[in-house]
Amino acid sequence: MxxxxxxxxxxxxxxxxxxxxxxxxxxxxxxxxxxxxxxxxxxxxxxxxxxxxxxxxxxxxxxxxxxxxxxxxxxxxxxxxDAAGPVVVGARLSERGELQTAFVDLTGRELFTARTPIPVFPTLAQFAQRICDELDRAIVTSTIVPRTIAHVGLAVPALVDDRTGVVHQMLTVASDPVPLADMLAERLNLPVTVENNANCLVRGEHWFGCAQEHDDFTLFRVGYVLSSARYAGGMPRTGAHGFTPEIGHAKTAYGSEAKPCFCGALGCVSAYCSIAGLVMHPEEWHASRLPPLEVVDERFARLLDDAEQGHPEALDALKTAGEHLGRIVADHVNAADPGSIIILVPDERYRKLTMATFQDNLDALALPAFLRNTRVSFATTSKDWQWKGMAALALEKAYLGPARKPEPV
CATH class of the missing domain: 1.10.10.10 (Winged helix-like DNA-binding domain superfamily/Winged helix DNA-binding domain)
Incomplete structure (x- = not known):
């Protein structure tokens, strides 16, 4: 359940x-x-x-x-x-390997920020230890008194049990599961929550962004991969084991002609409509061959430019992206009755260039009764979504009470 x-x-x-x-x-x-x-x-x-x-x-x-x-x-x-009340710390490990940390008051006002590159380590345990070191250093550097900190929230691009804070899998690091929340709680002597980046993003939009008026909605984000997270009854909804569903690995194509995905399977929707799926070659999906994200960004911008200028290959790629995005959204409408769906896109041109095939597939595949009662809208991912999501995660946990705090010695 x-x-x-x-x-x-x-x-x-x-x-x-x-x-x-x-x-x-x-x-x-x-x-x-x-x-x-x-x-x-x-x-x-x-x-x-x-x-x-x-x-x-x-x-x-x-x-x-x-x-x-x-x-x-x-x-x-x-x-x-109370703006003069406790402080919360929100941190996020970005796709670019940077730990972004924000200290905010209970109203969400930013008090101090820090950004630190985190190098890739051979094991997840070593990676986790470096995150502990850098968060500890950020608290010291901030000059904010530790006893005024009510909660620390950390979001990572990984498969995380958000109930226990155990990181089970990260794309670029092969390792056994690591109890990252416990490690941080022991190191910092503070309540700690660790969860997936997508769940952090959906909190940010609910508390500060385009979903403030919605208690029941699903957020899809077209980023380097396609991700999603959901609110139901005013609370984030995760799975039976605390995992945020990986909608990007749901299948929208089958057979030997289906595109390969970085997860090793064929036909994942991310392979068709995400930034990386649109501009990366299949052989680049291996962790050791991943191009720098700056290169991926340049390719994506060029794809949009080419499509706007009428280049057939670019137009076909984005037409296909809209087709598969429409399929997965229709499936979600049929399976979840989410109330509202908000699709965050990296560039308004992406929406314009995919909209026709997206709408055609959504209309054709979603059950009419569900679709009539589901509000589907698009928005552009805000530039400051990272700190909003980090702050919302820490604020929500601080409001609801302590979590993962070690007993005093």
Whole structure:
């Protein structure tokens, strides 16, 4: 059975977590509201609002501010997220091998950032140890007092059990699973969450970006690979083992003519519609032969330029990309009834050049009843999505309670 959240990882049961986050999201949207406003904004009862807000005040996550008196009667009391409260640390290991770290307050305001190259190591354990070293160094360099840090969230491009923080697989490093969250918690003596980059991105869009108004939606991202993550009932949804589904490795082509994918299989949708799938040659999928990402970016920009100028080969490649993207989105609509689907693309030209075949395949393959009730939209991936996603991961975990923190010695 799929789990929306994990009690051990958040400190709250799913229903309690949803009510807590519903209150905090209302406060983020409206900035300064009273307890009396919250039932109408969240659909929660007055009793539940009182219990949740009292807990959040006691934990130093929100504050009560009394309005200046303007006449008779008791001045109104407003609730606000406490910008002077705890700090959270969000970190992300990028596809370019760079550890990007952001320290933010509870409102999401950036306080300090750091970027550090992480070289490739022969084993995942060595890789994990270097991440521990660099995060420790970033905390020291930031001059932020460690006891004010409420939570550390780390996102990595890997197959991760987000309940336990165990990294099971990373493309460029062959190794046994590594308990990265435990390693970091022991090293930093702080609560730590580790999860997949896609799940981090979907949190960022839900808290800060284009999905703030959606509690039920799926986010597809066309990047170097095709990735996706999902929210249901206002909470991220992962699989039975804590994994974020790898939609990019679902098959949209079969047989010996299907394109090879870096995972070793044939016909993966990423091989047809992702950046790398469009511009990399099959022999380059091997980790030892991967071209620099700058080269991949240059090829992709040239492909879009050529398509805009009417070059048949480029137009055909993007037509095929739209076809396969439409197939996988239709399959998801039929299988998940997601409510809304947001597709993030790296360049607006990608959307324009793939839209016709995307829409044709979506219309042909999705069941009409599902499609009529699913809102499908496109957006361009924002340049600052990394820190938004990192901050959202750490903020959400801080709001919901401690996770993966070692016992005091």
């Amino acid at each position: 799929n789990k929306i959240t994990d009690t051990a990882a958040t400190g709250q049961r799913p229903h309690a977590a949803r009510t807590t986050l519903a209150v905090l999201k209302a406060l983020r949207r409206d900035k300064r509201i009273s307890r009396k406003d919250l039932p109408g904004l969240t659909g929660l009862s007055a009793g539940t609002i009182t219990a949740v807000t009292s807990d959040l005040v006691a934990r130093g996550l929100i504050v009560e501010q009394r309005a200046a008196g303007t006449g008779k009667g008791r001045p109104r009391t407003y609730l606000e997220i």
